[in-house]
Amino acid sequence: MGIVVLYGSSRRNGNTDKLADLLVEGLNADKIYLSDYHLQPITDYRHTELGAYPDDDYHELIDRVLEQDTIVFATPIYWYGISGVLKTFIDRWSQSLREDRDHFLSKMSAKRAYVIAVGDDEPQLKGLPLIQQFQYIFDFTRTQFDGYIIGEGNKPGSILEDTTALSSVDELRKRIILND
Amino acid sequence: MGIVVLYGSSRRNGNTDKLADLLVEGLNADKIYLSDYHLQPITDYRHTELGAYPDDDYHELIDRVLEQDTIVFATPIYWYGISGVLKTFIDRWSQSLREDRDHFLSKMSAKRAYVIAVGDDEPQLKGLPLIQQFQYIFDFTRTQFDGYIIGEGNKPGSILEDTTALSSVDELRKRIILND
Amino acid sequence: MGIVVLYGSSRRNGNTDKLADLLVEGLNADKIYLSDYHLQPITDYRHTELGAYPDDDYHELIDRVLEQDTIVFATPIYWYGISGVLKTFIDRWSQSLREDRDHFLSKMSAKRAYVIAVGDDEPQLKGLPLIQQFQYIFDFTRTQFDGYIIGEGNKPGSILEDTTALSSVDELRKRIILND
Amino acid sequence: MGIVVLYGSSRRNGNTDKLADLLVEGLNADKIYLSDYHLQPITDYRHTELGAYPDDDYHELIDRVLEQDTIVFATPIYWYGISGVLKTFIDRWSQSLREDRDHFLSKMSAKRAYVIAVGDDEPQLKGLPLIQQFQYIFDFTRTQFDGYIIGEGNKPGSILEDTTALSSVDELRKRIILND
Numbered sequence: 001m002g003i004v005v006l007y008g009s010s011r012r013n014g015n016t017d018k019l020a021d022l023l024v025e026g027l028n029a030d031k032i033y034l035s036d037y038h039l040q041p042i043t044d045y046r047h048t049e050l051g052a053y054p055d056d057d058y059h060e061l062i063d064r065v066l067e068q069d070t071i072v073f074a075t076p077i078y079w080y081g082i083s084g085v086l087k088t089f090i091d092r093w094s095q096s097l098r099e100d101r102d103h104f105l106s107k108m109s110a111k112r113a114y115v116i117a118v119g120d121d122e123p124q125l126k127g128l129p130l131i132q133q134f135q136y137i138f139d140f141t142r143t144q145f146d147g148y149i150i151g152e153g154n155k156p157g158s159i160l161e162d163t164t165a166l167s168s169v170d171e172l173r174k175r176i177i178l179n180d
Numbered sequence: 181m182g183i184v185v186l187y188g189s190s191r192r193n194g195n196t197d198k199l200a201d202l203l204v205e206g207l208n209a210d211k212i213y214l215s216d217y218h219l220q221p222i223t224d225y226r227h228t229e230l231g232a233y234p235d236d237d238y239h240e241l242i243d244r245v246l247e248q249d250t251i252v253f254a255t256p257i258y259w260y261g262i263s264g265v266l267k268t269f270i271d272r273w274s275q276s277l278r279e280d281r282d283h284f285l286s287k288m289s290a291k292r293a294y295v296i297a298v299g300d301d302e303p304q305l306k307g308l309p310l311i312q313q314f315q316y317i318f319d320f321t322r323t324q325f326d327g328y329i330i331g332e333g334n335k336p337g338s339i340l341e342d343t344t345a346l347s348s349v350d351e352l353r354k355r356i357i358l359n360d
Numbered sequence: 361m362g363i364v365v366l367y368g369s370s371r372r373n374g375n376t377d378k379l380a381d382l383l384v385e386g387l388n389a390d391k392i393y394l395s396d397y398h399l400q401p402i403t404d405y406r407h408t409e410l411g412a413y414p415d416d417d418y419h420e421l422i423d424r425v426l427e428q429d430t431i432v433f434a435t436p437i438y439w440y441g442i443s444g445v446l447k448t449f450i451d452r453w454s455q456s457l458r459e460d461r462d463h464f465l466s467k468m469s470a471k472r473a474y475v476i477a478v479g480d481d482e483p484q485l486k487g488l489p490l491i492q493q494f495q496y497i498f499d500f501t502r503t504q505f506d507g508y509i510i511g512e513g514n515k516p517g518s519i520l521e522d523t524t525a526l527s528s529v530d531e532l533r534k535r536i537i538l539n540d
Numbered sequence: 541m542g543i544v545v546l547y548g549s550s551r552r553n554g555n556t557d558k559l560a561d562l563l564v565e566g567l568n569a570d571k572i573y574l575s576d577y578h579l580q581p582i583t584d585y586r587h588t589e590l591g592a593y594p595d596d597d598y599h600e601l602i603d604r605v606l607e608q609d610t611i612v613f614a615t616p617i618y619w620y621g622i623s624g625v626l627k628t629f630i631d632r633w634s635q636s637l638r639e640d641r642d643h644f645l646s647k648m649s650a651k652r653a654y655v656i657a658v659g660d661d662e663p664q665l666k667g668l669p670l671i672q673q674f675q676y677i678f679d680f681t682r683t684q685f686d687g688y689i690i691g692e693g694n695k696p697g698s699i700l701e702d703t704t705a706l707s708s709v710d711e712l713r714k715r716i717i718l719n720d
Contacts, residue, residue: 010221010222010243011223011225019485023292032195032232035221036217041190041215041263041265041268042190042264043190043191051482067461073217074540077322078267078271079267079270079271079273079274079313079317080313080314080316080317080320081261081262081267082261082267083221083271083368084221084222084267084268085221087259087264087268087318088221088264088267088268090259091258091259091264093262094258094259099278103310106188121316124508125491125505126316126496128309128312128488128491128492129308129309129310129312129316129512130309130313131258131259131315131488132216132308132312132488132672133261133309133313135258135485136260136301136306136309137260140259140260140301141340145485147484147524148484149237151194163531164532165530166540167527167528167530167531168524168527168528169526171523171524171527172524174523261646304687304688305672305675305685306672308668308671310667310669311665311668312492314592325665327664327704328664343714344687344708344709344711344712347707347710347711348704348707348708350707351703351704351707352704354703356588370581370582370583372577377603380646385584395581401550401575401623401624401628402550402618402624403550403551412692437671437681438582438627438631438634439630439631439633439634439677440673440676440680441549441579441673442621442626442627443626443628443631443705444581444582444631447618447621447622447624447627447629448581448624448627448683450619451618451619451623451624453619454618454619476703479674481680486676488669488671488672489668489669489670489672489673489676490673491618492545492669493619493669493670493673495618496620496661498668500619500620500661501701527648531556
């Protein structure tokens with residue numbers, strides 16, 4: 001019941017945003033543009049006393065994520081991986097594990113996840129390690145990895161010429177509506 | 181002629197640091213602990229006028245990297261990928277491409293790179309997408325990817341029990357000395 | 361000018377065959393059902409005198425492949441990899457390299473390749489190493505890897521319920537017709 | 541209690557064989573050179589009546605494998621994947637699943653597996669999909685994937701110059717002896 005979209009782009013209305021917008025068009029979705037928020041890198045407290053975590057927007061954002069049943073991760077492929085700002089957000093999940101492991105994992109294991117990744121250098125091939133990384137992430141959180149779309153785009157708006165990506169959006173969209 | 185080590189950990193003297201330190205012990209290496217510096221996420225200016233890039237430590241750091249012949253990337257495996265702080269640094273290479281593409285690529289293509297990655301959840305398997313990502317990165321910059329070590333460690337110091345990683349460090353170290 | 365489809369299934373009219381048939385329906389395609397032919401495993405003559413290669417159907421088949429501009433590799437995902445019979449055929453390319461390396465590589469580098477892979481255990485994720493393997497294969501032969509489809513199917517005919525795969529077939533089909 | 545080595549090479553005493561021999565030197569190991577046996581490709585009977593499987597050496601070989609606690613898969617990297625003859629053997633496991641699924645899986649889940657793979661074209665990078673494929677295979681059979689070695693070699697005997705592979709053999713060897 002409910003969708004949250006995590007936008008990992010550094011630029012608004014880029015190709016990644018456009019593709020994600022098409023996926024949830026007309027659906028009720030909480031859209032989080034990560035670059036609008038303040039997120040510090042993780043500090044590793046695993047082997048120290050539970051410290052003061054950064055006082056930034058993390059808690060607000062993770063709470064909004066945990067409220068929804070469906071998470072869409074929309075990331076441009078930067079240097080063949082997840083964008084830095086989205087990676088920083090995911091890294092902070094370790095804080096949630098430290099603060100309340102059972103609650104976090106129990107929430108995450110009840111969700112479905114979708115990944116949208118857009119790149120410009122053979123993303124259908126060079127984006128595969130990124131997909132495999134998400135697979136391991138969702139294996140860990142026991143989140144159902146229900147589908148992904150890899151799009152190709154470079155110039156503004158060029159994603160709209162990637163007809164394969166567009167038709168995959170239609171298919172994933174049906175699946176999201178069915179499950180919602 | 182010379183080595184630079186990029187430490188991507190959020191914690192000093194963790195297992196990743198220890199393994200990287202062993203690799204360059206006694207060698208002349210410029211050690212950059214990324215978490216000691218201020219690095220902003222990339223802003224995507226590819227399709228806008230060349231803007232004012234963040235006024236932080238990026239230029240100082242990339243200059244130190246470009247001065248050396250050998251780069252060691254030492255990253256803990258966070259959520260099955262490169263640590264956020266190291267990824268943020270690599271993302272910023274797009275700024276160098278924008279500012280002086282030929283200079284940056286010409287410098288990078290003359291270097292050798294080594295990757296040290298340490299994780300605690302089957303890193304020899306679940307760390308492979310991270311290695312593949314580096315492969316694509318170095319393909320792009322035409323940097324010679326001369327070797328990598330995946331270590332396993334969780335508790336402080338436990339990397340010293342990963343005898344396979346330790347013996348791989350010895351082997352890579354010989355190669356670095358030979359090439360230096 | 362012309363298409364060849366290499367069917368790697370051990371069973372006729374299975375899900376993989378069906379998906380490949382849809383891709384080339386109405387087009388002029390040479391369909392090779394590898395399991396109908398006699399193909400011996402490769403013998404490694406790299407470091408011996410050029411020996412007598414197996415007297416089987418390899419030469420006939422590779423000649424038919426080299427005649428066409430577009431190759432479709434249609435393989436069920438067996439044990440998370442290329443089917444044994446298709447792998448055996450590809451392994452034999454080493455014979456062609458030995459017999460006339462320049463001719464073989466020159467021919468292969470002028471072609472476009474498509475891969476269709478159908479599996480029943482999370483093929484969208486667990487089929488990715490198979491795609492990466494093909495990427496390395498085509499990098500070596502300098503063949504243009506123009507697209508792939510991963511389908512999900514187990515029971516006879518169930519591929520026809522994988523609407524994502526079907527719409528991807530439509531997209532690839534347009535690309536094949538355009539290039540043909 | 542006991543080790544079986546599956547040699548997937550098409551050539552005896554090649555680099556892959558040599559590396560595997562070093563791993564089990566002095567240990568009691570059943571060595572199976574697959575190319576010495578007659579193995580037909582799998583026929584897919586999943587959706588037909590249980591048919592007559594090929595009358596070849598499969599049953600003898602799989603029985604010898606199932607008798608031991610430790611399996612070493614030693615394969616040259618042919619075209620960036622498992623050799624055809626070893627793949628054909630693994631494909632036939634589907635026959636064992638069909639004939640007695642519970643017995644086969646129960647046996648396999650009690651074993652430890654090691655993979656040795658030797659290639660000549662950047663095997664440390666281009667051999668990674670092969671390792672990931674084995675990971676999925678062992679996930680399915682619930683076999684413990686206890687380690688792997690990727691070696692580099694082309695000319696006869698050149699594997700003995702890959703000191704990294706040799707030191708990894710020493711490390712895996714200790715682990716095998718410890719568990720045996």
